[in-house]
Amino acid sequence: MYKISICVISFVFLFFLSVSLFTFSMNFLLNELTYFIEWEVVTLNSSSIVMTFLFDWISLMFMSFVLLISSLVIYYSKEYMAEDYNINRFIMLVLMFIMSMMLLIISPNLISILLGWDGLGLVSYCLVIYFQNVKSYNAGMLTALSNRIGDVALLLAIAWMLNYGGWNFIFYLELMKNDFDMMVIGALVMLAAMTKSAQIPFSSWLPAAMAAPTPVSALVHSSTLVTAGVYLLIRFNCLLENTWLGQFLLLFSGLTMFMAGLGANYEFDLKKIIALSTLSQLGLMMSILSMGFYKLAFFHLLTHALFKALLFMCAGAIIHNMKNSQDIRNMGNLVLQMPLTASCLNLANLALCGMPFLAGFYSKDLILEIVSLSYLNMFSFFLYFFSTGLTVCYSLRLVYYLMTGDFNSSSFMPLNDEGFVMLKGMMGLVIMAIIGGSILSWLIFPVPDMICLPSELKLLTLFVCLLGGISGYLISNVSLMFENKALNYYSMSNFIGTMWFLPIISTLGVINYPLKSGMMILKSFDQGWSEYFGGQMLYNSLKMNSSYNQLFQNNNLKIYLMSFIFWLIILTSLLII
Known part of the structure; x- marks a missing residue:
């Protein structure tokens, strides 16, 4: 009974807190309010330790979305993790994870950001190794050690910030943005953000972290761990605008977006496909952020969180029914056997592809039109649009494998839609995945931007999406014929x-x-020449000498007589001399 109550209590508390924070964020947004709160923890000999909190519409809105997704994920876990004896420990870990994220969001100070940042890293390690097998431990170590690079970069940024006499970066950013010291801090913060948001060359930990339970994946890959880097760079956005830092980030985030989209088309693990999809979208957020459009990056961050959490929850329901099989080649025809889950999955997929009037459309279409309007080189332009096509490509491939054809697993595999608690958790996000984009669009951009483009560029997004969809269908058919036949x-x-x-x-x-x-x-020192001339040689010489000594000390009459004769010879020779 206690297992159920902790999930329900956490769900109710987080949900109402989310609604309250969203109401506050709208008030702050419409009235252009910002609250900067300082809490003096302790004062000793006129030296104060002060905790600072920044409440503006960005932090409040992001917190409300994190709490909404967290509440639904915890409610979903009530059924998904029902067979786990340690569900209380699991819920406590998730709550600690959320608290670390909250601290990171409201911190305008690098020290308190590091507390939340390291909290995320530590708890994510505990969650990735939750199932305690070799694969989980390897994934956990890769995740923790990749993120340690970012933690070290953040520590160096804290040390470098002593040049300004304080760690509240919010005071110095605008004034000192062209200063060399601030550029160094910006480069270190960007390195930290790239590790946490898994940009090239730190991308390998993100698919590996799929070893965690699926509710954790839904939380981590939508609104918490991987978005921390993007959120940190949104706070430092003025350092990226028209600088070499922005150009560097644009190249690497564009390549990440391209690599993840391409990799998802060759993957057969359901959760890894969705993880690579997250990586692709993170690349999109980072690249538009590097161009200076931080509001657009934040807008896509929120809409992406809604449909990506839903996508993971649907995948979790399918894996749960498939008795923990994640290979999409074992699935098929799920639309007849799990119609409600399949509908939710298709809806989340369409939102991801940018289907008009779903959540993803408002942010992705706006980003691509702004890219078309901006002064951008051909290579980055190609990466943006080609990666968008790849998104539709792997989404349609996923639908092809999951929804069509025959069921490819065991005939006795019971599939059903009867996980009512999981379905209720998913339904909350379905509504947001449909209406969330338009609501956020009206709130964040109350005055519409005028984007005047030629008809070819205006229709390019639609054309690329259609081309990607056709390619996805062809890849699904053709790759099955050619696979393992040609080297x-x-x-x-x-x-x-x-x-x-x-x-x-x-x-x-x-x-x-x-x-x-x-x-x-x-080989050369411990077992080589130093050992030969050192320990081994000493040992051998002592052993040889002791064996000679042993020989002499044996009670052997011949030796005594021989030694007596030797003494006589020596004495005689001495007397003669």
């Missing part, structure tokens, strides 16, 4: 499917040479 196809799919070998480079690439050099040192 070229296999090697290409191996390269693209493993995210350009990034997971191998991040693990073996980092540890291979230190291990090899360690082995050489071991």
Whole structure:
């Protein structure tokens, strides 16, 4: 009974807190309010330790969305994790995760940001290794160690910020944005954000983190861990505008978007496909942010959180019914056996593709039109639009494998839509995935932007989406025929499917040479010449001398007589001399 109550209590509390914060955020947005609150924790010899909190419409709205998704995920977990004996521990970990995110969101100070940042890293490690098997431990170590790079960068930024005499970056950003010291801080913060939001070359941990339970994946990949980097850069956005930092981020985020979209088309693990989809959307947010459009990045961050959480929850319901099988090749014809879950999944997929008037359409279409209007090089322009086509491509491939054809698993596999608690959790997000985009669009952009484009550019987004959809259908059919038959196809799919070998480079690439050099040192020093001339030589000489000594000390009559004769010879020779 207690298991049920902790989920329900957490759900009710977080849901009402989310609604309250959303109401406040609208008030702050419409009246252009910002509250900066300082809390003096302790004062000793005129030195104060002060906690600062920043409440503006961005932080309040983001917190309300995080809490809404968290409340529904916790409610969803009540059924998904029902067989887990340690569900209380799981819920407590999730609540700690949410608290760390809250601290990060409302902090205008690098020290308190680091507390929330490290809290996210630590609790995410605990959640990734939750199932306690070898795969989980490996994924947990990769996640934790990749994020440690960002933590170190943030610590260096804190140290460098001593040049300004305080850590409240909000005071110095606008005034000092062209200063060299602020550029160094901006570069370090950008490195930290790239690790947390899994941009190239730190992308390998994000699909690996799928070892966590599915409700955690829904939370992590929609609104908490991976979005922390984007949110931090939204706060530091003025350092990216018209600087080399922005250009650097634009290149790497564009490549991340392209790589993830391409990799998702060669993946067969349901959760990893959705994880790569998240990576692609993070690349989109980072790239538009690097161009200086922080409101657009924030808008897409919120809409993406809604449909991505729904996508993961639907995937979780399918995996739950498939008795924990995640291979999409074992699925098929789910639309007849799980109609409600399939409808929710299709709706979330359409929102992801940018289907007109769903949540994703308002942000993605606006971003692509702003890109078409901006002064941008051809390579970045290609990455934007090609990656959009790839999004539709892998989404349609997913629908093809899951919804059409015959059911490919065991004949006795019972599939049903009777997980009422999970369905209720999903239904809350379905409503938001339909109306969330338009509501946010009217709130964040009350005055519509005038985007005047030629008809070719205006229709380019639609054309790219249609082309991507057709490609997705063809890939689904053709790849089944050619798979494992041609060596070229296999090697290409191996390269693209493993995210350009990034997971191998991040693990073996980092540890291979230190291990090899360690082995050489071991052979040459510990087991080589130093051992030969040092410990081993001393041991051998002592052993040889002791064996001679042993020989002499044996009670052997011959030796005594021989030694007596030797003494006589020596004495005689001495007397003669």
